[in-house]
Structure formats: C-alpha cells, structure tokens
Amino acid sequence: MRRAPELPDADFERWRQLLEMRAGMVLDDRQRSFLQIQLAARMRELEIADYDSYYQVVCAGIGGRIEWVRLLDRLTIQATRFFRHPPSFALLEAYVSEFARTTEGNGLTLWSLGCASGEEAFSMAISTAEALSRQPRPLTFALTGTDISSEALRQARQGTYSLQRLAGVPASLRERYFRTHADGSFEVTAGLAERLCFARLNVLELGQAPLQGLNVIFCQNLLIYFRRWLRRDLLNQLVQRLAPGGLLVLGVGEVSNWSHPQLVPVDHPEVLAFTRQVSPPA
Missing domain, CATH: 1.10.155.10 (Chemotaxis receptor methyltransferase CheR, N-terminal domain)
Known part of the structure; x- marks a missing residue:
C-alpha cells in the first residue's frame, strides 16, 4: 500500500x-x-x-x-456495538416501565441521535420492547435513528449483523429479536424493524429535524466531536424536543457544568441523564 x-x-x-x-x-x-x-x-x-x-x-x-x-x-466511522453502555439501557427499561404504569398515552417516541450503523437504535428498541412486554396494557413505540453518514444509515436500514457484532446481545434476546441467515449473519426481525426509521441528519441543521414531543432521546458519543459552546447549543435544542417528563441520556463525561432550567438530573451513579419537568419552573 x-x-x-x-x-x-x-x-x-x-x-x-x-x-x-x-x-x-x-x-x-x-x-x-x-x-x-x-x-x-x-x-x-x-x-x-x-x-x-x-x-x-x-x-x-x-x-x-x-x-x-x-x-x-x-x-465519521464510529466504533459502536449493541448495548455499548449497559447502565444506560437499564435506565431506559426502568423509565419505559414507569411510563407505562403512570401515563395514559398509547405509546412512546424515541430518538437515537448519531445512531451510526444502527446498533444503539436497535438496542434502544429491544430494551423498550422488553419493558413493554411486561406491562398489563398494550403500548407501542416508534424510534427514529439519525446520523450524518449515508453509508452507516444504509447498514442500519439493512439491519443485518455478524455474530461478532452481536457480542453484547444476550442469547435470549438474540433468539427473540433476530433471525439467522444461512451465511451465519443475523437480521433484526420484521416486528422490531418496523418500529424504526433511519434518516440522514447533520446536527448543525438540528432545527430542520421534524421531531417534537419525544419521550426519550439518546445522544451518546456524539458531542465529543464538537466545541464546548456548540455542545451546549445542541443540548438546549434537544431539551425543546423532549416531551414533559421525557428522558435525555448523554454520554458520561461528554458535557460538564451544563444545566437547563427545565431539566432535572437523574440520580444515577453510572449514567448522565435528565428528565424534563412536567410543569414549567416557577
């Protein structure tokens, strides 16, 4: 070479x-x-x-x-994998379970920002589906994954992964949410895949994204690429996309000394997350 x-x-x-x-x-x-x-x-x-x-x-x-x-x-090639930060997905399951018990709505909307080749988005979908499957009343969900890389999005839409890339998925979940191909690869089941859509988005054009009233936003391992002032500007915009009571999950260590009057920090030792207040602060 x-x-x-x-x-x-x-x-x-x-x-x-x-x-x-x-x-x-x-x-x-x-x-x-x-x-x-x-x-x-x-x-x-x-x-x-x-x-x-x-x-x-x-x-x-x-x-x-x-x-x-x-x-x-x-x-923009990113090293990513399924359930990359397990505590974040455990928090998501707990949030979805609480949402199902205390909210009268029929479903949730979620956003994976900087979804790369889909591993995070499908991990979110699996966690959400698992939490909802344990609820006494039926609820549904829709999840949007966005990224700036067209090639990464092509892979995400395909939803097919090697066994090596599924290393973080427990066998029970792999059997439930993936089907095996003859070549040994695994494809996300149609029932799960139909809950997701993937779209190209440059975060500098965040204002053009037609996403509002979201229950959950994951923005992990993305802000590290930007200057501090831009990180804060993007976060402030994301807050406005959250529904009251919505959950915002960030990468640990990606932002410091940032707060927002409409957000309440989640008390968790391993996850950097916030919920949007149901009522505006006095």
Whole structure:
C-alpha cells in the first residue's frame, strides 16, 4: 500500500476549518494522521494527485456536495456495538416501565441521535420492547435513528449483523429479536424493524429535524466531536424536543457544568441523564 502523501500545514488547516464549518467536527493535531490517511485514500480512488485539487472538487457545485457526503462516510466511522453502555439501557427499561404504569398515552417516541450503523437504535428498541412486554396494557413505540453518514444509515436500514457484532446481545434476546441467515449473519426481525426509521441528519441543521414531543432521546458519543459552546447549543435544542417528563441520556463525561432550567438530573451513579419537568419552573 502506498504511503499517504504528507498533509501540509496549510492544507490541514483548510480541511480542518471546512469540517468544522460544515459538520461541526473539531480535529486537533492528534487526528491529523487519520485525516491524511482518509483523504489520501479517497484521492487515490479518484486519481487526484494533491490535497488542494481534492479540496476544489469537494467545494465545487452539486458534484462537490455528493463527494462531500462520500468523504464524511470515511471520516465519521464510529466504533459502536449493541448495548455499548449497559447502565444506560437499564435506565431506559426502568423509565419505559414507569411510563407505562403512570401515563395514559398509547405509546412512546424515541430518538437515537448519531445512531451510526444502527446498533444503539436497535438496542434502544429491544430494551423498550422488553419493558413493554411486561406491562398489563398494550403500548407501542416508534424510534427514529439519525446520523450524518449515508453509508452507516444504509447498514442500519439493512439491519443485518455478524455474530461478532452481536457480542453484547444476550442469547435470549438474540433468539427473540433476530433471525439467522444461512451465511451465519443475523437480521433484526420484521416486528422490531418496523418500529424504526433511519434518516440522514447533520446536527448543525438540528432545527430542520421534524421531531417534537419525544419521550426519550439518546445522544451518546456524539458531542465529543464538537466545541464546548456548540455542545451546549445542541443540548438546549434537544431539551425543546423532549416531551414533559421525557428522558435525555448523554454520554458520561461528554458535557460538564451544563444545566437547563427545565431539566432535572437523574440520580444515577453510572449514567448522565435528565428528565424534563412536567410543569414549567416557577
């Protein structure tokens, strides 16, 4: 494999500014090598010799917008897995169970923000389905997963995973919510998959997302890519998407010294979460 050409300082700065402006992603010098490798790989595919020429392609018209999406697919690869942070999903099950016991509504709406290839969204769906299956009255739910990567969303919509990628799923849940293919892969059952939809969303365009009155929002391992002021701005917008009494679950350590007058912190030693007050604060 050919070594990626060195990314000059001026080009690194220009690409870094473009990524922050268009996607909110903040890269520091530690990610320089990663950026260089991903840019060079795409340049080889397009037979483009230098970083400046590729930059011009990405910034040019409709074709540039299409190429930008393809580049983002490379740059937003996330290490993810089913039930990545078990305490968060245990909290979700407890919340759904309490919701079912105390609320007169017929169902819940949930959002996985930065869902990548679907593992988090399907984990949320399984946890919700399990909690609802134990309730005396029938309730349903709908879950939306959004991500900036078109390739990740393609995988999520397919809903098919290898046994290795299902390592975090207990055997009993695997038997209940997946069906086995002849090649040894596992596909999410139709009954569960029909509860989910996946859509592309750049979080910088959060205001355009037609999601309101949500009972649960998961936003984990996403805010780390953004500047502190942008994290707070995004969180404030998410609060407005929550229904009164709704649950917001964040990644532990992703935000500090942030509060909102409409939110109450969840008292949990392993999960960073908040609920929206049912009545506005006095």
